[in-house]
Amino acid sequence: MTPPTARVLGELSPPHVTARDIAHAVRALRLHSPASATPGAPCRRDWAAHPCLLYRWGQRVLAAHGLTEPQIALLAAGADLDGGAR
């Protein structure tokens, strides 16, 4: 069965990205990170297989804003948008 959030959000890519979208995307990546460093660990928030729907959404929003995969991974790990450690 498809989770309710998947029915609402689907796999749509955002048409444009605002500063607010970026803040939400970074928050989504941090909240929906893997529950542990063990390979195959599920999402810590909703226990779906990682990367879960909201994590993938966050990745797409940041990619649409022009961030690279390594930059997105740093943000997910807790770095600030200006590159500094948290």
Ligand SMILES: [Zn+2]
């Ligand atoms: Zn999740």
